[in-house]
Amino acid sequence: MTAALVAENVYKSYGDVRALDGVSLSVDAGEMFGLVGPNGAGKTTLVRALTGTTTVRGQLSIRGVTPTKLDKSQVGVLPQSFTPPGRLTAHELIEYYAGLYEDTRDPATVLDDVGLSGDSTTQWYETLSGGQQRRVCVAIALINDPAVLFLDEPTTGIDPAGRRSLWSLLETLAAGGTTVFLTSHSMTEVERLADRVGFLNDGQLLTIGDPQSLIDTHAGENKLIIETETALDSTAFSSLSFDIQTSVSGTRTVVKSVGPRDIGDIIDAVDMTTVTVESLTWKQPDLEDVYLALAGETLNPSRTTKTSNSNEDTAPRIDDVNTGGNVMSQTAITTTTEESDQ
């Protein structure tokens, strides 16, 4: 498959702050790539580098062309902070942005796609709700029917139903061949949408993989979390006919690797004690667990893997740096520019 987007050894500093510290990645045409990481990790800086709005040291290309030289009609960008003129309506704004390109999608259809119709398209932008304003911004990013779409926190402020309909829209676009580069703090969003996810921390890509492989590697196992009125003692589960691994922290007991069929027996075992159960939660590992494991490991490197009956839940260790393996094989035209503090 052809690379739609390539970054190789990208560095960016703002004074003493190293925002990007040797980032390399490659995203295929039609792929939906999710970039996640803590506040200040460098996500927005990487998007700015890829869209040619900040200078960096390193090599970048979009569809084989350096970002600053790319025909802008090929790219759609939704920045994290974007405030169009407030005293234009959604309809006027989308018509205005459509006028900047030769070929565009039908403005009314794009507004409809992002869930705006009726009064919300004829009110001034500044009088729309935060979620409606964000929908207008998404529509503006889509108006030129871009081949590569950068979305920085696209669904911030959008209600759950609107979020789901935007996710469907993005899935449709990706299925039609649009490359989507998504940054988000919503792990649900990224897990649902992204073909691959990159975890950025302190300007470095720590790992890249598809959501399920990241979950398998970093997120730990299924867990049954039992909150009790008083602490359970170690003999509580001795009647079980199978082995379990527990970690106990005060009134919270976490039983690891619990299959759905074992839950009933475990609850029966607790019921046979004198301890009152306050809540039970069975949780399958997800991308949020990956995020917490990686962030926990990188933000607090002294955390170590615990054994059973320890006081804390397990924090898996992160892998060696893994950039997905296909960066060096790309042959896209790239250029090197000097970074400056912008």
Ligand SMILES: Nc1ncnc2c1ncn2[C@@H]1O[C@H](COP(=O)(O)OP(=O)(O)OP(=O)(O)O)[C@@H](O)[C@H]1O
């Ligand atoms: N224009 C700038 N001038 C100075 N420092 C900057 C500038 N832009 C970003 N930084 C710094 O670079 C680092 C990375 O910032 P960036 O905005 O890329 O992070 P982020 O991962 O997008 O964060 P968030 O999740 O909070 O949006 C931060 O330490 C930030 O303070």
